[in-house]
Amino acid sequence: MKMMNGVELHEVRVSAPGKVILHGEHSVVYGKTAIAVSLGLRTSIVIKEIHSDTHIVNVDLPAVDLQETIELQPITDKLFDPPFLPGTTEFPWMEPGNLDHEKHFGAVEKFLHETRPDFDSLQSNRQNSLRCFLYAFSGIFGSTKLPVCSMEISMESELTVGAGTGSSASFAVCLTAALIQLVKLKSGVDQEEFSMEDKKIISSWAFNCERITHGSPSGIDNSTCTFGSLISFRKGAGPRVLDLELRLRVLLVDTRVSRETKALAAKVAAFREWNTAAVDSVMDACDHVTHTATEILENLSKTKNITDIQLQYQRLEELWDMNHCLLGALGVSHAALERVRAAARARGLACKLTGAGGGGYAIVLIPPYSDEANITSLKQELEAAGFRATDTRLGGAGVALRS
Template sequence: MAPAFMVSAPGKVIVFGEHAVVYGKPAMAATISLRSYLHVTTLSKSHRTVSLRFPDIDLDHTWDIETLPWDVFSAPSKKKYYYDRVTSLDQELVDAIKPHLSVVSPNASPDARKVHHASAFAFLYLYLSLGSPKSSACIYTLRSTLPVGAGLGSSASICVCLSTALLLQIRTLAGPHADQPSDESEVQLERINRWAFVGEMCIHGNPSGVDNTVSAGGKAVVYKREVSGRPPTVTPLRAFPELPLLLVNSRHPRSTGTQVAKVGALKEAHPTVTNQLLDAIHEVTDSAYKLLTSPDYNKDDPASLQYLGELIQINHGLLTSLGVSHPRLERIRELVDYAGIGWTKLTGAGGGGCAITILKPEADVEKVKGLMDQLDAEGFERFETTLGGDGVGVLWPAVLQNGTDEEGGEEIDQEKFLNAPDTAAIEDLVGVGVQEKRDGWKFWRPT
């Protein structure tokens, strides 16, 4: 049997360019160190089942491998290969999966069942596309430190994990390893990203592709929608610095569609002013891009960080002028500004959701503690994380040097992984985000 292994991929935030991106202007997205983790356990040959376990959303289902619709997926006109680019879902394949989704979580509430079916749909579509009837029996166990539905790319992170694990199992990925050439890393990440996008189509229907792209490749990207149905332009930003980040969830529900429609209505009522605001957001994104791609850019230069921080504040002010902020988001900004410890903006669609703060390196420790206490007291959810870190990573086999006395390291088995009670325990057990990079995890790192 193959050893148990793990895959991990990060979430993301929009750093610059929200809403302007809807109108063909660029946006910049970067990874955060909150991540999804996938543990893969291969069962003995006597088993012929595949299981998907996602305890964070109470999903646990097992399928009989032999009864899955392999005949439809392997038909000559339907069969896809690991190197193919899939840009739309095949309705015949979707229909073949539906009976195997209908048996998932039959007694769950309608809202929970919807989430379970979306996760199972993405998994089965990828599993059937990349696997075969001879695939080994396995248990795929997912855990995440990312809040779901907060605009942080949790579904894309999961799809990147699934895509990577399945491609590893059919032995179509090289690496990752420390001496891997950059162009080879690029090829592997593109392969992972193509199939992660297929998973995102299963969940969202018509995703932009930016979330899975930044989650797979890491660091940051500049994303621009093209006209006339052409694919979007995605430019990696390998020079994006790793920065300490305070991420605060307002806990106010948000609707991307509602906020996009609000800006659309404003643009119709006040076209000149609104277009100038959108153009100004474009200039902010472009200014950040020029700084980060300048040959003179130095990530350790305090002046560069100050410049990025000021752009963060300007971007937030422009988004507020578009009417997409919220009193809870403004309260977060107000508290951070009063403490004087960083630069804050809303991230994503607005109207609720999250705010990000790039922390000043010289921030007073007592003021930071006071801010954290105040955010807790006012019912905000906060995460001390890192901006601009690694993308998808692999731990093969699932063994870590976790400061234990266990010979050869600590084996992360399925039971230990499942029993981690919360996100902090997951980080303590296998985390590759906030903590120092642990011996064992490896990443594709193109330069």
């Protein structure tokens, strides 16, 4: 542990997974249930307090090509002591529900435009990264009386930004978790892992960051990246953590076709206006698939019998095929996704789009009894076609401290 002017200098390392939607894409917007699962690909952050003659924060985010050096004094002068909601008497960092989100975000936005004249010219993902950092940093530290040292914040991610694997939520969870751990260390509290209560607080902070990035998020992304495993969500009910022992193996295939979630959601909404009864029937069918798949996954997490495992995987494969076709009927598939699916089906493997569709990612289910030569052949074919294929697992740990 290093010291500076009698103050301990701390270092924090945290990682959080990405996520994929297994079932319920688009239908979740219309009150149906969706399930998401944590992804084996993770985002990692290191916050290191440093000795510096100037009071600064160095931020390095290679995933969005952002490197910034920000003076600390203007942040503490203008953004610390965050506003709390009417009816509350204080705002401690462990009660993010007391924070007046709109006022605090407004102050962050004003600060960025005053201190960064070229802010509006930055790419949107860089803008949102800066917004979320200042929002969380000043919100969490600004509600304490702890000394703030110069620090370096560096983050790396195995996730592709903007492809539907929860990159922004994983970033937000990592950032808020690391800041909370730093506050705890500076308060004399050391721990080897986050408690369930810690995770609830982290998820709430990350949700507010997701509001900055996406406007009206469902909460499923930040919940999945925080708690890991499987998350069930229905609009108006809030996320429900299904703590299952799942390590589903998949081939995560990046089609490298960019897509915009809002535009695809608007396309489905417009399609529904002209074909309301038919589209609603598709949404109902998607909901049935989601609930059936959840039951199968719950059974799969408990059974050890090989015959039963094979049967459960066969049922999952049928549901993946069905779900993809239902989404295709809504017009959100893409030629690249269909090419991936055809290559998988030629080898007897189930494949579906995940997320908004229109490009982005496809996921290929790999049962435990699969022929490895078959998987290798599929991966080679997909990569030769210009796709990126990653062999990974679903259902692993959520946010975690790293040594």
